[in-house]
Amino acid sequence: MNAQNNLLHTYTLGEGYTLSDSREDYAINLRGYIQPYFELKRYEDPDLNSNYSRVRMRRIRLRLTGYAAQQRIEYRLKFDLSGVSEAGEEMGQYLFDGFITYNFNRDHSLTVGQKVPTTDNRELQMGSQSLQLVERSRVTSVFSTIREFGLFYEGRYRFRNGSYIRPTFELTNGDGINAFAKDRGGLKVGGRIDFLPFGLFFNYGQFRQADLVREQSLKLVIGASYSYNSGMSSRRGRGSGDIIYLNDQGLESLPDYQKYGVDFLLKYRGFSMLGEFMASAASVPTDISQRVRNDGSISTSFEVDGQQDVENYVKGRMMLGRGYNIQMGYVFPSNWSIDARYCHLDADQHSFMNNGTFYNRPNYYTLGVTKYLARDYGFKIQASMTYVEASAGSNDVSSRPITGNEWIARVITTFAF
Known part of the structure; x- marks a missing residue:
């Protein structure tokens, strides 16, 4: 650290480079991380002789944050140069976060812009570089919207016994990340309420998975979330204009989508446990009579099992159903950790969760090991093995029918700067 012209310069591995004034009236921080990734998938089907493998950059993140006016104003810009979404999809979206926050005081703030919604499951609230397993759970990939644009209120209330309540409220466009084109449907409203009976986590531990700081007293957060998306034009609210329906007058008529969940996070002296449940439902307008195909043409066919329905x-084109994820792990004093996860998905009868290529797999069992090579999440190597139970009618990555289950081996390295 050095001081010159009343400016302070600091660098910490994993926390980035910070420039601030000596009075702490303003500051700016630049940080990022890269994650080289390897995956090998093996099918138990005896008719498939080859394995599927891929090597790629899972994430290349750059984040610029800062504050001004004695921390009343905060801002963030976050980019991903890999073009891969948080759920692992190749979507070519490079801007992740772009928002400004006004802090009324230490306990209440209002944000405008694009950020992670609190109405998604708890795992998505946690930084990607802090994950205790190689990949996020399938509950995240099925139900999360990842990013949304709108207004976000966050509050914090402390009780005399040291416990806290943290409510949030959100009003967004309901069209997911980078919805810069035509705004489809109505707005999305939602919120979350978290209860922390034993006080706040140390060093933002509520938003990080593995307990590297080794909480000296039991920390627990229990939460519930709900959202209602009026007029959705995608499978789960992650995009805009992906799926369009029309009425007899040729006007857009889109289904409503609601999502709700409960979750918890517990940490104590290196041990951590995360549990989450998410569910969704839809309301379909009765005046839908046409649909827009991918090529822009119009069709009046809505055939299901040989009948117009x-x-x-x-x-059947929406993510409808339920899912839960339970995972736990322990970080040894040597900075090795052992982690395990069980994830279960239960699709509605008519739901895209029954798609044979991407989903239609109800149970996931994962065991992982991590070596943390720095004091925090700045440098680590992780490996995991996942056993996937595939239902009848499942396909491989090339959409070929398969019988039997799957094994997935993954390795990832994280280097933050």
Whole structure:
């Protein structure tokens, strides 16, 4: 650290480079990380002789944050140069976060811009570089919207016994990340309430997975979330204009989508446990009579099992069902950790969660090991093995029918700067 012209310069591995004034009236921080990734998938089907493998950059993140006006104003810009979404999809979206926050005081703030919604499951609230397993759970990939644009209120209330309540409220466009084109449907409203009976986590531990700081007293957060998306034009609210329906007058008529969940996070002296449950439901307008194909042409066919069935056809293209994820792990004093996860998905009868290529797999069992090579999450190597139970009608990555289950081996390295 050095001081010159009343400016302070600091660098910490994993926390980035910070420039601030000596009075702490303003500051700016630049940080990032890269994650080289390897995956090998093996099918138990005896008719498939080859394995599927891929090597790629899972994430290349750059984040610029800062504050001004004695920390009343905060801002963040976050980019991902890999073009891969938080759920692992190749989507070519490079801007992740872009928002400004006004802090009324230490306990209440209002944010405008694009950021992670608190109405998603708890795992998505946690930084990608802090994950205790190589990949996020399938509950995240099925139900999360990842990023949304709108207004976000966050509050914090402390009780005399040291416990806290943290409510949030959100009003967004409901169209997911980088919805710069035509705004489809109505707005999305939602919120979350978290209860921390034993006080706040140390060093933002509520938003990080593995307990590297080794909480000296039991920390627990229990939460519930709900959202209602009025007029959705995608499978789960992650995009805009992906799926369009029309009425007899040629006007857009889109289904409503609601999502709710409960979750918890517990940490104590290197041990951590995360549990989450998410569910969704849809309401389909009765005036839908046409649909827009991918090539822009119009069709009046809504065939399901050989019959015209508008409601169930529409629901069959949406993420409808339930899922829960339970995971736990322990970080040894040597900075090795052992982690395990069980994830279960239960699709509605008419839901895209029954898609044979991407989903249609109800149970996931994962065991992982991590070596932390720095004091925090700045440098680590992780490996995991996942056993996947595939239902009848499942396909491989090339959409070929398979019988039997799957094994997935993954390795990832994280280097933050």
